[in-house]
Amino acid sequence: MSEAIAIQRPAAVALPWRLLRLLPGVALLFSIGYAGKLGEALLRDYGKAHHLALPNIEYVLWAIVFGMVIANTVGVPQIFRPGVATYDFWLKAGIVLLGARFLLGDVLKLGSVSLTLVAIELAVAIAIMTLLGRWFRLKPKLTSLLAVGSSICGVSAIIAAKGAIEADDDDATFAIAAILALGAFGLFAYPALGHLLHMSDHAFGVWAGLAVDNTAEAAAAGAIYSDAAGKVAVLTKSTRNAMIGFVVLGYAIYWASRGQAKEVEGKAAFLWQKFPKFVLGFLFVSLLATFQVFDKTQVASLANLSRWAFLLTFAGVGLKTDFREIKRQGVRPFVVGALAELTITVVTLGLVLAASAIFSF
Amino acid sequence: MIMETTVLKRLTLDWWAVIAALAAVVLVKSIHLTVGW
Numbered sequence: 001m002s003e004a005i006a007i008q009r010p011a012a013v014a015l016p017w018r019l020l021r022l023l024p025g026v027a028l029l030f031s032i033g034y035a036g037k038l039g040e041a042l043l044r045d046y047g048k049a050h051h052l053a054l055p056n057i058e059y060v061l062w063a064i065v066f067g068m069v070i071a072n073t074v075g076v077p078q079i080f081r082p083g084v085a086t087y088d089f090w091l092k093a094g095i096v097l098l099g100a101r102f103l104l105g106d107v108l109k110l111g112s113v114s115l116t117l118v119a120i121e122l123a124v125a126i127a128i129m130t131l132l133g134r135w136f137r138l139k140p141k142l143t144s145l146l147a148v149g150s151s152i153c154g155v156s157a158i159i160a161a162k163g164a165i166e167a168d169d170d171d172a173t174f175a176i177a178a179i180l181a182l183g184a185f186g187l188f189a190y191p192a193l194g195h196l197l198h199m200s201d202h203a204f205g206v207w208a209g210l211a212v213d214n215t216a217e218a219a220a221a222g223a224i225y226s227d228a229a230g231k232v233a234v235l236t237k238s239t240r241n242a243m244i245g246f247v248v249l250g251y252a253i254y255w256a257s258r259g260q261a262k263e264v265e266g267k268a269a270f271l272w273q274k275f276p277k278f279v280l281g282f283l284f285v286s287l288l289a290t291f292q293v294f295d296k297t298q299v300a301s302l303a304n305l306s307r308w309a310f311l312l313t314f315a316g317v318g319l320k321t322d323f324r325e326i327k328r329q330g331v332r333p334f335v336v337g338a339l340a341e342l343t344i345t346v347v348t349l350g351l352v353l354a355a356s357a358i359f360s361f
Numbered sequence: 362m363i364m365e366t367t368v369l370k371r372l373t374l375d376w377w378a379v380i381a382a383l384a385a386v387v388l389v390k391s392i393h394l395t396v397g398w
Contacts (some may be wrong), residue, residue: 160363
């Protein structure tokens with residue numbers, strides 16, 4: 001009985017307190033995201049009123065830039081940090097809700113094309129990163145982390161792999177810094193390149209989903225290009241995320257065979273543990289939409305809820321991009337990462353252009 | 362109660378995101394909650 005009280009009491013006190021601690025940061029995410037929305041509307045209205053052909057700068061870009069300015073000038077005060085860290089939660093909830101905009105048939109069609117491209121991208125990314133890691137004489141486990149980060153889904157894949165291959169904290173920090181720096185660069189570079197190449201929304205979405213490492217940045221890069229491209233980017237990136245368990249398991253087995261990590265017991269359980277569960281949520285909502293559980297107004301409401309969730313995510317992407325922190329991590333892993341990303345960018349672009357010619361998208 | 366606490370603690374961020382999104386789906390479906398943009 002005393003044990004029950006000892007466990008219950010802290011939980012009862014802690015949960016409301018923990019939720020309360022999130023409020024300032026979530027309010028900051030909302031304010032920055034909403035300021036992004038206002039920025040887009042103001043520029044559009046100003047252009048209309050003065051008969052100027054101003055470019056349409058999406059709210060996504062405004063929100064990210066506002067966040068980056070705050071993070072790299074005044075910084076994010078401690079009181080906001082727990083709430084700002086929820087941006088990943090909003091991203092995943094937004095992806096589940098996005099399922100309402102996809103019929104399962106489209107998911108399977110797009111998913112099967114994406115899956116083939118993802119398989120090629122994974123093989124190319126891992127091979128390139130391993131070669132570059134050897135040439136630049138990076139520590140082998142750091143190379144493994146960079147390979148996992150660049151081939152699948154950035155930070156979460158690195159964290160998952162770090163535990164499985166028993167890498168050092170320093171290696172994980174280096175790899176995360178490199179992936180984040182490259183993600184920040186990709187946010188601006190990919191949409192600019194896409195416009196330069198006159199890519200269709202669909203083709204650009206697949207490319208962003210294949211080439212941009214972090215899910216939040218992939219969704220943002222797609223949404224900066226267009227709403228339709230953002231939708232496709234999220235689906236392609238989710239297909240890539242679903243592969244996380246297999247790649248991390250592969251590395252865990254490799255390092256265990258060299259006696260430098262624990263043996264993996266229960267491989268099926270390992271795969272299930274690493275599988276991104278929000279993909280199941282996305283498929284479930286998509287299944288409901290396929291069976292016409294929602295009417296048109298409800299689909300619109302769910303799509304808008306998804307947009308609001310992404311709005312908070314994009315503000316968080318800006319706020320977590322601290323260039324001073326990235327600079328402190330040193331330049332070598334960044335150079336290796338950048339070279340690998342450049343190659344992956346070119347290879348995935350070739351893949352997407354070939355696939356869009358074959359499948360007409 | 363201990364079991365409930367343990368289950369809640371074992372839920373990952375992914376699961377919380379799925380639960381929150383499905384709760385929103387239920388609200389939109391059952392009380393016709395309309396969300397604008």
